[in-house]
Amino acid sequence: MKESTTPGANRSGMAVSPLMAREMLEVTNLTTPSARGTAADALAPRIEYARRAGPAATVPPPASLKELAKTALKALRGHKATVLADKLGERLAFERSGARLYEGILAKLDVHGTWRGGPSRAQLERIHADELKHFLMLHQTIQEMGSDPTAVTPSANVAATASAGLLTVISDPRTNLRESLEAIAIAELVDNDCWERLAALARASGMKELAARFDGALQDEQQHLTWVRRWLAAALASAVGVTASAEEKVRTQLASGSRAAPRRSPIARPRGGGVKRVARPVASAKVRRKKPARRR
Ligand SMILES: [Fe+2]
Numbered sequence: 001m002k003e004s005t006t007p008g009a010n011r012s013g014m015a016v017s018p019l020m021a022r023e024m025l026e027v028t029n030l031t032t033p034s035a036r037g038t039a040a041d042a043l044a045p046r047i048e049y050a051r052r053a054g055p056a057a058t059v060p061p062p063a064s065l066k067e068l069a070k071t072a073l074k075a076l077r078g079h080k081a082t083v084l085a086d087k088l089g090e091r092l093a094f095e096r097s098g099a100r101l102y103e104g105i106l107a108k109l110d111v112h113g114t115w116r117g118g119p120s121r122a123q124l125e126r127i128h129a130d131e132l133k134h135f136l137m138l139h140q141t142i143q144e145m146g147s148d149p150t151a152v153t154p155s156a157n158v159a160a161t162a163s164a165g166l167l168t169v170i171s172d173p174r175t176n177l178r179e180s181l182e183a184i185a186i187a188e189l190v191d192n193d194c195w196e197r198l199a200a201l202a203r204a205s206g207m208k209e210l211a212a213r214f215d216g217a218l219q220d221e222q223q224h225l226t227w228v229r230r231w232l233a234a235a236l237a238s239a240v241g242v243t244a245s246a247e248e249k250v251r252t253q254l255a256s257g258s259r260a261a262p263r264r265s266p267i268a269r270p271r272g273g274g275v276k277r278v279a280r281p282v283a284s285a286k287v288r289r290k291k292p293a294r295r296r
């Protein structure tokens with residue numbers, strides 16, 4: 001794979017021309033802002049716009065109660081149905097984009113190939129099929145609700161805007177497979193989080209069958225994230241010349257270290273009562289300093 005970290009010309013940093021960099025910084029003293037006021041003042045119009053603005057999108061009304069009663073979603077009533085319809089719309093939009101993202105990733109695989117410990121075509125195709133399967137399942141669920149699967153709900157609108165950068169990275173012809181997978185890692189993290197919340201929402205609404213469908217999707221997403229993390233770890237490991245297993249070991253240690261309870265200093269109880277915290281010797285204190293060499 002052609003690595004983007006190969007040394008090349010400095011095309012963006014000021015260090016390429018210290019003389020011109022100094023001149024460029026002088027401009028900040030020569031020019032004045034186009035408007036009076038401070039950065040804090042610029043917040044005022046934003047607040048005003050936000051107060052006046054309506055919603056970016058709305059949720060289509062769910063089916064009539066008569067229609068709902070015929071479906072697996074009969075437990076839904078009123079506001080609950082609207083909240084669920086909004087989140088279902090968000091997931092549907094994200095899964096559809098997810099399938100498109102993996103089509104872009106497959107194209108990058110064809111151009112750049114993979115690396116030791118990297119993705120295989122079969123794995124990428126399996127994830128692509130999963131994303132498509134999730135999309136179709138959501139499409140069916142929304143239809144069962146009597147809602148419109150093609151409608152952009154408020155949460156779908158926000159998610160599409162927030163994840164627009166991922167598509168930009170993957171469709172950029174200059175990015176390689178590893179860089180594209182960095183973008184996919186963000187999508188998979190969001191996927192995992194959102195499916196978990198959606199399943200919890202369905203369960204809290206008493207819809208066990210729907211929650212089970214979402215749990216199935218979450219299991220797929222967990223597998224996707226595990227693979228993407230491994231591929232990225234292997235890519236970085238090979239770039240710096242360590243084995244993927246060594247990198248994995250370090251990552252596991254870091255993960256378990258962050259979960260461990262913070263170390264606390266032992267507490268000494270003096271006779272007179274009260275509590276005195278004893279400082280634990282720091283690791284650096286154990287290191288003996290080398291004596292400076294005598295001059296001859
Ligand atoms: Fe997904």
Ligand SMILES: [Fe+2]
Nearest residue numbers: 188191221224
């Ligand atoms: Fe996924």
